Amino acid sequence: MYLLKFFPMIFTSKEERRKFHDSFKGCFILLILIASANICSGLTDQVEVSALKAIHRDVGDVLNRLSNWAGDDPCGSGWTGVICETINGTGHVTELRLLNMNLTGSIAPDVGNLTELVILDFMWNNITGSIPPEIGNLSKLYLLLLNGNKLTGELPPELGNLSQLNRIQIDQNNISGPIPSTFQFLNNAKHFHMNNNSLNGSIPPELGRLENLVHLLLDNNDLSGELPAELSNISTLLIMQLDNNHFSGSIPSNYSQLGNLRKLSLRNCNLTGVIPDVSAMSNLGYLDLSSNQLTGQLPLAISQTITTIDLAYNKLDGDIPDALYKLRGLELLFLQNNFLNGTFNGSIMEHDLFANASSVLILDIQYNNITDYQSGALLSLSNVTLRLYGNPVCNDNSLGGNICNEYNGSILNLSLPNTATSPSLECSSELTCDPSRNFELVYGLSLLYGECHCAYPLNIGYRLKSPGFAIFPPYEDGFQVHLSSGLNLSVYQVNVSSYNWEPGPRLSMNIKLFPNNTTNEFTEAEVDHLFNTFTSWIIPDNYTFGPYELLFFNKDFPYNGTLSPGTTSSLSGGAIAGIIIGVIIFTGVLVAVFVILIAKRQQRYAKARRHHERIKVAGVKDFTYEEMTKATNNFEGSTEVGQGGYGKVYRGTLADGTVVAIKRAQEGSLQGAREFFNEIELLSRIHHRNLVSLIGFCDDEDEQMLVYEYMENGTLRDHLNLSSKQPSNFVTRIQIALGSARGILYLHTEANPPIYHRDIKASNILLDSNRRAKVADFGLSRLAPVAELEGDTGGHVSTVVKGTPGYLDPEYFYTHKLTDKSDVYSFGVVLLELITGMQAITKGKNLVREVNLAYEAGMLLSVVDPRMGPYPAECLRPLVSLAISCCQDDTDSRPSMSEVVRELEAIWSLIPGKDTMGSLETSISTDSGVNYSKGLYFNNSFASSEVSGSGLMSGTIPHVAPR
Numbered sequence: 001m002y003l004l005k006f007f008p009m010i011f012t013s014k015e016e017r018r019k020f021h022d023s024f025k026g027c028f029i030l031l032i033l034i035a036s037a038n039i040c041s042g043l044t045d046q047v048e049v050s051a052l053k054a055i056h057r058d059v060g061d062v063l064n065r066l067s068n069w070a071g072d073d074p075c076g077s078g079w080t081g082v083i084c085e086t087i088n089g090t091g092h093v094t095e096l097r098l099l100n101m102n103l104t105g106s107i108a109p110d111v112g113n114l115t116e117l118v119i120l121d122f123m124w125n126n127i128t129g130s131i132p133p134e135i136g137n138l139s140k141l142y143l144l145l146l147n148g149n150k151l152t153g154e155l156p157p158e159l160g161n162l163s164q165l166n167r168i169q170i171d172q173n174n175i176s177g178p179i180p181s182t183f184q185f186l187n188n189a190k191h192f193h194m195n196n197n198s199l200n201g202s203i204p205p206e207l208g209r210l211e212n213l214v215h216l217l218l219d220n221n222d223l224s225g226e227l228p229a230e231l232s233n234i235s236t237l238l239i240m241q242l243d244n245n246h247f248s249g250s251i252p253s254n255y256s257q258l259g260n261l262r263k264l265s266l267r268n269c270n271l272t273g274v275i276p277d278v279s280a281m282s283n284l285g286y287l288d289l290s291s292n293q294l295t296g297q298l299p300l301a302i303s304q305t306i307t308t309i310d311l312a313y314n315k316l317d318g319d320i321p322d323a324l325y326k327l328r329g330l331e332l333l334f335l336q337n338n339f340l341n342g343t344f345n346g347s348i349m350e351h352d353l354f355a356n357a358s359s360v361l362i363l364d365i366q367y368n369n370i371t372d373y374q375s376g377a378l379l380s381l382s383n384v385t386l387r388l389y390g391n392p393v394c395n396d397n398s399l400g401g402n403i404c405n406e407y408n409g410s411i412l413n414l415s416l417p418n419t420a421t422s423p424s425l426e427c428s429s430e431l432t433c434d435p436s437r438n439f440e441l442v443y444g445l446s447l448l449y450g451e452c453h454c455a456y457p458l459n460i461g462y463r464l465k466s467p468g469f470a471i472f473p474p475y476e477d478g479f480q481v482h483l484s485s486g487l488n489l490s491v492y493q494v495n496v497s498s499y500n501w502e503p504g505p506r507l508s509m510n511i512k513l514f515p516n517n518t519t520n521e522f523t524e525a526e527v528d529h530l531f532n533t534f535t536s537w538i539i540p541d542n543y544t545f546g547p548y549e550l551l552f553f554n555k556d557f558p559y560n561g562t563l564s565p566g567t568t569s570s571l572s573g574g575a576i577a578g579i580i581i582g583v584i585i586f587t588g589v590l591v592a593v594f595v596i597l598i599a600k601r602q603q604r605y606a607k608a609r610r611h612h613e614r615i616k617v618a619g620v621k622d623f624t625y626e627e628m629t630k631a632t633n634n635f636e637g638s639t640e641v642g643q644g645g646y647g648k649v650y651r652g653t654l655a656d657g658t659v660v661a662i663k664r665a666q667e668g669s670l671q672g673a674r675e676f677f678n679e680i681e682l683l684s685r686i687h688h689r690n691l692v693s694l695i696g697f698c699d700d701e702d703e704q705m706l707v708y709e710y711m712e713n714g715t716l717r718d719h720l721n722l723s724s725k726q727p728s729n730f731v732t733r734i735q736i737a738l739g740s741a742r743g744i745l746y747l748h749t750e751a752n753p754p755i756y757h758r759d760i761k762a763s764n765i766l767l768d769s770n771r772r773a774k775v776a777d778f779g780l781s782r783l784a785p786v787a788e789l790e791g792d793t794g795g796h797v798s799t800v801v802k803g804t805p806g807y808l809d810p811e812y813f814y815t816h817k818l819t820d821k822s823d824v825y826s827f828g829v830v831l832l833e834l835i836t837g838m839q840a841i842t843k844g845k846n847l848v849r850e851v852n853l854a855y856e857a858g859m860l861l862s863v864v865d866p867r868m869g870p871y872p873a874e875c876l877r878p879l880v881s882l883a884i885s886c887c888q889d890d891t892d893s894r895p896s897m898s899e900v901v902r903e904l905e906a907i908w909s910l911i912p913g914k915d916t917m918g919s920l921e922t923s924i925s926t927d928s929g930v931n932y933s934k935g936l937y938f939n940n941s942f943a944s945s946e947v948s949g950s951g952l953m954s955g956t957i958p959h960v961a962p963r
């Protein structure tokens with residue numbers, strides 16, 4: 001069942017799916033029988049039975065949730081929340097899951113007699129008293145989950161004996177006293193979540209010995225003393241969040257060695273001194289040192305990965321260093337209430353707006369000493385907010401807009417510009433779900449198909465404890481991918497129905513999980529599995545989203561009959577009350593920057609001065625206008641086959657019967673005769689089997705035309721479109737990729753002077769009658785104002801970038817420096833199109849970003865085009881790796897075209913039995929003697945979340961964080 005759900009797209013027909021389903025169901029039932037036999041056999045260990053009874057006695061079970069705790073065999077008779085394993089014929093309690101049961105009272109010390117316990121979970125109850133030191137006897141304990149209660153007293157030093165402990169969650173209690181120095185012995189611990197208590201004293205320097213610690217959350221306590229320099233030894237640390245304590249002294253300068261740190265949050269900690277050098281934290285995404293008494297300058301160098309910087313309410317001075325203006329992924333820069341001076345330099349703000357339509361940039365510099373403002377183009381965009389109130393530059397109020405208006409919002413309620421989340425999906429057919437049955441509409445596979453159905457959702461309360469961003473919309477898609485992959489669901493089965501920022505900042509959300517599209521209801525086993533996945537923290541950690549907590553797991557109709565513990569949202573102490581308030585619906589008003597830019601496309605009308613002298617170029621024919629009109633039946637509408645930047649394209653038949661493609665320059669693309677001649681001369685010398693060849697030209701009667709060989713099978717784009725009747729199989733796609741790569745390589749290395757195509761895209765790759773790929777339109781970028789994107793709206797020098805949105809090299813976009821690597825980027829996008837069948841930009845989604853998200857989440861199978869049929873799994877991975885490495889932002893990390901060709905040849909050589917597959921147009925069938933078994937899909941390592949680089953490619957795939 002699960003497997004079926006995990007890979008919903010891999011069955012080519014419904015029938016196959018059903019067959020598989022039936023056989024798998026058999027196995028599944030068998031497995032359940034084996035598993036339950038295991039649980040049922042043998043009586044429960046009697047020491048443990050009395051320990052459970054003692055626990056039952058001491059907790060107040062006001063709702064009688066533990067009413068079935070009767071008799072002497074908890075393992076045999078299935079006591080609520082008790083999970084057992086049979087060891088040497090006797091049942092032992094391995095998990096105690098009593099979350100969300102409105103329990104009061106205290107935890108009996110006898111819990112220490114459950115010696116096989118691995119998970120101890122009392123989350124979200126109203127338990128009082130202190131943590132029994134006897135818990136320190138549970139030598140196998142892996143998860144200690146006591147958060148969200150009313151525990152008091154001190155932390156027992158005995159907990160330091162828990163050598164297997166992975167996670168200690170005691171946050172949101174009233175625990176006081178010091179952090180025991182014995183916690184240094186928890187050397188398997190990865191997660192210390194002790195925030196929101198009353199812990200006091202200083203952080204024990206010995207904690208620096210915790211060599212596996214990943215998350216250190218001690219915020220909202222009464223900790224004091226100096227921050228121990230020893231914590232810099234925890235090289236594994238990703239999140240250090242210590243806000244709202246009362247430390248003294250400065251931030252140890254050696255924290256700059258914490259090279260893996262993703263988030264450093266020391267807000268409101270009474271710290272003095274200067275900001276340590278953060279330049280070596282190459283993955284830093286979130287830096288909050290606000291509300292301290294820090295002095296000195298802003299950081300001069302900071303990681304390009306940073307999205308959020310909050311240094312407000314300090315005593316920082318000097319000007320804003322250039323480095324801060326050059327952070328492309330920046331979303332939020334809070335510097336208000338410092339002593340910063342100098343000029344605010346808007347013009348050099350290079351924000352990564354192009355790559356991500358939903359990104360925003362908020363700059364709050366209020367209450368400083370900024371005296372000048374140098375305007376910048378991007379600041380006039382609606383996605384960018386700048387606040388300068390309270391600076392001398394605002395004295396004469398000449399800046400306009402809202403720049404000089406006072407603003408008092410906190411980081412929790414940023415007034416965001418009109419951003420859009422994922423554009424609303426559409427169902428392929430109209431469907432209304434019966435509201436009387438609690439059904440809700442589920443959209444089909446979000447990235448590809450609009451297949452919809454009605455189903456019962458499971459409602460989940462979920463909270464990110466320490467997210468690595470402050471603005472959610474740009475991350476929402478990535479979050480869906482992350483969570484669905486962690487739950488082994490498809491992306492369309494996970495829906496964030498509302499979210500709300502809380503102090504911390506923490507992000508709490510209401511999530512709906514939907515059954516897959518073969519059913520309208522989860523099975524009991526599926527519900528249990530999902531519940532276990534959440535509460536066992538099996539979902540892999542994610543750097544961007546940070547640790548999560550499950551707030552509730554709501555089993556409304558029809559799920560209220562199911563077994564697992566925990567119901568409804570009756571949470572402890574009102575702490576969670578009011579979490580989910582407003583439903584924020586971001587409607588599909590996409591303020592996509594590239595759309596604006598395209599709309600402002602500039603038209604250059606070159607007045608053509610026509611000379612009617614005939615020109616001669618060896619090897620190409622010089623056609624008259626009359627010949628062209630004859631060939632196209634006077635440019636009749638029915639002969640029109642396309643439209644490019646240069647002009648319209650017609651299918652023509654020459655007098656000798658040759659079919660040709662005629663590109664007719666439109667007004668504005670007309671060249672002077674000499675330039676036109678030069679281009680023809682250049683193009684006439686270029687011959688390669690993977691380049692569309694020029695047959696002739698026409699320069700007559702104030703018209704210019706180029707005559708090319710005609711490509712029967714149209715463009716690659718048409719071919720990949722959903723409407724295509726004969727989508728290519730994998731082998732053909734690799735051939736197309738290899739062919740076009742060779743064509744581009746020829747342009748880069750053999751043409752003299754080298755030709756950078758500038759407009760590689762699927763619609764510029766044509767397929768001949770054998771489906772051989774030929775690159776078209778090379779050299780035309782010099783002839784025609786292709787797609788021009790005006791990059792400046794601020795009255796400065798207008799710069800023009802040529803290319804097509806979605807394929808455009810971001811480096812070229814920023815620097816306007818054209819290199820061979822710009823073509824490599826665009827070619828990478830074409831590879832992604834071949835793999836996914838999707839377009840470079842669909843409904844505001846950028847393909848490069850979508851695939852990176854899926855790749856990062858280990859969910860690549862969800863984006864692979866199912867229409868290409870079976871493929872050898874070992875070929876897919878290097879292909880995707882290659883595509884992703886071509887599409888890296890950094891020019892230098894992209895391979896050259898010759899490396900691309902070599903890699904594609906290597907992939908080609910890996911395809912088993914391709915030689916026996918006959919000619920190009922033969923489609924592969926499973927009976928061609930090649931073993932394309934379905935098993936290939938399940939062995940595919942993309943199914944796991946740990947995908948490493950290709951093996952074939954040298955150099956590794958960068959970790960691409962969703963923005």
Ligand SMILES: *[C@@H]1O[C@H](CO)[C@@H](O)[C@H](O)[C@H]1NC(C)=O
Nearest residue numbers: 047050051052054110112113
């Ligand atoms: C748990 O073990 C302790 C010491 O081994 C013992 O004194 C206590 O009675 C046990 N508790 C129960 C309920 O058996």
Ligand SMILES: *[C@@H]1O[C@H](CO)[C@@H](O)[C@H](O)[C@H]1NC(C)=O
Nearest residue numbers: 172196220244502503504575
């Ligand atoms: C933690 O404590 C802070 C300060 O008291 C409070 O604002 C916040 O809501 C608390 N967070 C949780 C999750 O309890």
Ligand SMILES: *[C@@H]1O[C@H](CO)[C@@H](O)[C@H](O)[C@H]1NC(C)=O
Nearest residue numbers: 176177178199200201202224
């Ligand atoms: C910590 O708090 C306790 C009371 O809860 C107090 O007795 C103790 O002195 C405090 N210790 C420090 C170091 O402040």
Ligand SMILES: *[C@@H]1O[C@H](CO)[C@@H](O)[C@H](O)[C@H]1NC(C)=O
Nearest residue numbers: 006486487488533538539943
């Ligand atoms: C998801 O499936 C994979 C393999 O199919 C498995 O290894 C993993 O444990 C599953 N995860 C969950 C949370 O079920």
